[in-house]
Amino acid sequence: MFDRKTPATLVSSLALAAVLAVTPAFAQDTTQPPTSETNSAVSESVQDEATTQVDERRAALLNDATRALEETENALNALDDGDTEAAVDALAIATGRLQSVVARDPGLALAPVDVQLLRRDLVSDVETIEAAREVIEDLVSDGRLQEARPLMRDFASEIVIETSNLPLATYPDAILRATAQIDAGEIDAARQTLSTALSTVVITEEVIALPVLRAQLLIDAAEEALEGDAGAAETDATETAETEPLEPSEYVEAARVQLQMAEALGYGEEGDFDELYDNLDELDEKIDLADDTGGIFDRIGDSFIRLKQRLFD
Structure with a gap:
C-alpha cells in the first residue's frame, strides 16, 4: 500500500506504468495490461476504432477554414518580415475563404480546421489503480492539490480526439480589422x-x-469464439491450430476486469456499470451451462451504448 505522506513514491510508480504520448492515428497499440493474452486479441481492433474516429473527423474538416487559418499565419509572418503587401494579400484570401464557409452554413459557430489524437494509457491492474485513487483523493481532501496534480495527470486510460475550430462569430471580424x-x-x-x-x-x-472500448471488443471476441465452438463439430479432426484458441469465458472475464478498471479510474459514477455487470454474469451462466445465448449479446451491446451516453454525452 502506498504511503499517502510520500506521494513522490506513487508518482514514480505511476510514471513507470503510464504511457503518455501524442500518437498518430496509425500507431500500434502496444499496451500490455494484466490480462495481456486476452487484451492482445483486441489491440488491433482498438487501434482500428481510433483510426476510424479520427478519419471521420478529418473528413469533416473544412478546407476553406483551414486555408483561412493558414493565410492568417502567412499574413502574420509577412508583417514580421515587413512585407505589408503580402500580408494584405494573404488576409484577402482568408476573408474570401471565410465568407465561403459562412455562405454555405450561416448557422455554423465553429469551423473545424485540424484533428489530433492524444493517447493516455495507464498500464496497471485494478488493485493498484484503486490504491492510487485513494492516495489522490486523500491528497485532495487534505488540500494538497499540487501534490495530487502530477498523479491525476497520468490517472487515465483514454484516447482524446482534439479538434481545432475557428470561431466564426469573431474570427472573420478580426481578419477585417487587421486588414484595416x-x-x-x-x-x-x-x-x-x-x-x-x-x-x-x-x-x-x-x-x-480505453477500458470501456476494450471491454466491448472483448465481448465481441467472446461472441465470435462461441460461434466458432458451435461450428467446431464440422471442422476436420485432423486440422490443428498453431495456438490454442481462447475460451469465451476468458474474454468475458477480461471484459469484466476492464470495466472494473474504468470504474476505478473514475469513468462514471457508482451504479453506472451495474447493468453491464449483470449482463456479463448472465452470459457467464449461459456459457457454463452451454445454453443458448439468445439475445444476450444484443442486450450487452445496448448496455454499452447506454453506458457511453452516461459517461460522455
Whole structure:
C-alpha cells in the first residue's frame, strides 16, 4: 500500500506504468495490461476504432477554414518580415475563404480546421489503480492539490480526439480589422489583432475510455469464439491450430476486469456499470451451462451504448 505522506513514491510508480504520448492515428497499440493474452486479441481492433474516429473527423474538416487559418499565419509572418503587401494579400484570401464557409452554413459557430489524437494509457491492474485513487483523493481532501496534480495527470486510460475550430462569430471580424489596421499603417496593432485571433482557436475534445472500448471488443471476441465452438463439430479432426484458441469465458472475464478498471479510474459514477455487470454474469451462466445465448449479446451491446451516453454525452 502506498504511503499517502510520500506521494513522490506513487508518482514514480505511476510514471513507470503510464504511457503518455501524442500518437498518430496509425500507431500500434502496444499496451500490455494484466490480462495481456486476452487484451492482445483486441489491440488491433482498438487501434482500428481510433483510426476510424479520427478519419471521420478529418473528413469533416473544412478546407476553406483551414486555408483561412493558414493565410492568417502567412499574413502574420509577412508583417514580421515587413512585407505589408503580402500580408494584405494573404488576409484577402482568408476573408474570401471565410465568407465561403459562412455562405454555405450561416448557422455554423465553429469551423473545424485540424484533428489530433492524444493517447493516455495507464498500464496497471485494478488493485493498484484503486490504491492510487485513494492516495489522490486523500491528497485532495487534505488540500494538497499540487501534490495530487502530477498523479491525476497520468490517472487515465483514454484516447482524446482534439479538434481545432475557428470561431466564426469573431474570427472573420478580426481578419477585417487587421486588414484595416494595415491600410492605416498601424502595423503593430494589426500584428496584435492577428496574434489574438490565432489564440482564439477553440479546441473541442471527445474522449474514448480505453477500458470501456476494450471491454466491448472483448465481448465481441467472446461472441465470435462461441460461434466458432458451435461450428467446431464440422471442422476436420485432423486440422490443428498453431495456438490454442481462447475460451469465451476468458474474454468475458477480461471484459469484466476492464470495466472494473474504468470504474476505478473514475469513468462514471457508482451504479453506472451495474447493468453491464449483470449482463456479463448472465452470459457467464449461459456459457457454463452451454445454453443458448439468445439475445444476450444484443442486450450487452445496448448496455454499452447506454453506458457511453452516461459517461460522455
